[in-house]
Amino acid sequence: MMKYIEVLDQNGLKAMKISEQEAPKNTDFEVKIAVYAAGVNRADVLQRLGNYPPPEGISSILGLEVAGEIVAIGCQVQGFKKGDRVMALLPGGGYAQFVVVDYRLLMPIPKHLDYIQAAGIPEVFLTAYQTLFNLARLRPKEQVLIHAGASGVGTAAIQLANIWGAQVSVTVGSDEKARFCQKLGADKAYNYKTQSWSTLLLEHTAGQGADVILDCVGGDYLSKNIDCAALDGRIILIAYMSNAWANEINLGKILQKRLTFKGSTLRSRSLAYKSDLIHSFNRHYKVALVAKELKPIIDWVLPWELADQAHQRMIQNLNKGKIILTIS
Ligand SMILES: NC(=O)c1ccc[n+]([C@@H]2O[C@H](COP(=O)([O-])OP(=O)(O)OC[C@H]3O[C@@H](n4cnc5c(N)ncnc54)[C@H](OP(=O)(O)O)[C@@H]3O)[C@@H](O)[C@H]2O)c1
Structure with a gap:
């Protein structure tokens, strides 16, 4: 048996509580991980609210x-x-004491990182990596514009x-988030609530614009992205937090x-x-x-009993970087 976080429909509210169910069993190509820490992602919040269902055949558990640590191993695992000690990119199932995952989605945890730090790596670093390099073909010295710079994905992409x-x-x-991103390595950080970022970016680049734009906001950002994109620019959409329609x-x-x-x-x-992506990222x-x-x-580490507080912080756009749940 294992404990996991269950999402319950309670009077129209999506409550979360720790429940028990059978622990998953690994197949020949899978390992079973005892999970010690799980990263929280925007997608978890969306899935919890019913707006981002897991792909077919995937665990309905969030995460x-x-x-964590490998506790069982299939006969084909290499x-x-x-x-x-491993970190894993999962299609779902991470808010649990145990998870099974194909070994090709694992990365060894570097010695200097603990489980909490490692749980903040796979989803956001691999998303940022595939967006900047596989999809946008970012070249050194190019200008890149990253929306939601202080998000988990944004902090990885910077x-x-x-x-x-670049x-x-x-x-x-x-x-405050602007200063935080500059400290992390951004040359320019625009507060979209008080500044016209597309105009300022064009000024900053002497009219050239951004070669690559990583957008998770959508809506009216699309026309502004087009305004401040450079010749041969690449705009990559990975979400539409403001509006699916432009x-x-x-x-x-x-x-x-x-x-x-x-997109x-x-x-x-x-x-x-995903396996190729992990290889390429490691290389x-x-x-x-x-x-x-x-x-x-x-940004914040808290025990998984308080997962709702983690989600509320994310919903209120308060986090800078990753929120991590410790699993016991
Ligand atoms: N397509 C993919 O493969 C993929 C994979 C991973 C993540 N994602 C997406 O990437 C985004 C970042 O994920 P995350 O987990 O790193 O998120 P996160 O840490 O929760 O950060 C999201 C940030 O976006 C900003 N934001 C929210 N609503 C906004 C709006 N309407 N207009 C402008 N900015 C807004 C907020 O920061 P401010 O205070 O700066 O507004 C918020 O803190 C999410 O949309 C997620 O769904 C996509």
Whole structure:
């Protein structure tokens, strides 16, 4: 048996409580992990509210990333053994004492990181990595604009782009978050509540604009993204926190600037894609992670009994970086 967080429908409210069910059993290609820490993601909040159902066949338990210890291992698993400290990218199931996952979605935890720090890595660093490099083909010295710079994904993207030698600008919802992102490595940070970020970015780049834009806001950001995108710019949409609908798009600018617009969700990608992504991330950034140049930004750590408080902090846009639940 294992404990896990169950989402209950109580008078229209989605309450969370710790319940018990059978622990999952690993298959030949899977390991079973005793989970010690789980990262909280915006997607968990959406799934809890019924707005982001898990892909077919995936555990309905919340949680897209965990860190823990391997306690059982399938006969086809390569490169890992019982007792290894690992972090895992999951399609679901992380808010639980045990989770099973294909070994190709594991990463060993670098020695200097504890389980709490490690649980803040897989989902946001792999999302930021695939967006900047697989999808946008970011090149060194290019200008990148990262919306929601202080989010989990944003804090990962700032560091990855910085180490790669790109020029980083971000948008955020407060001056405090702006200072925080600049300390983390952003050259420019615009408070979208008080500043016209697309105009200021064009001024900052002497009219050239951003080569790559990482957007999780959507809505009216699309037309502003197009306004401040550079020639041959790539705009990548990974969520639409403000609005799924955008209007007033000037198609002429897309043509004249030869823009590319892509959307993507990591969760629904194939095992092969995610496994390749992890390999590629390790090839390019493992050294930086081990050398502590790349680090998970932890906002708040709390026991999983208080998962609702973690979600409330995220809903109120208060976190800077990752919120982590400790699992006992
Ligand atoms: N497609 C994918 O594969 C994928 C994978 C992972 C995450 N994501 C998405 O990436 C985004 C970041 O995820 P996360 O877990 O890192 O989020 P997070 O830590 O919860 O941060 C999200 C931040 O976005 C900003 N925000 C919220 N609503 C906004 C709005 N209407 N307009 C402008 N800014 C707004 C807030 O910061 P401010 O105070 O600065 O406004 C908020 O703190 C989420 O939308 C998530 O769903 C997508």
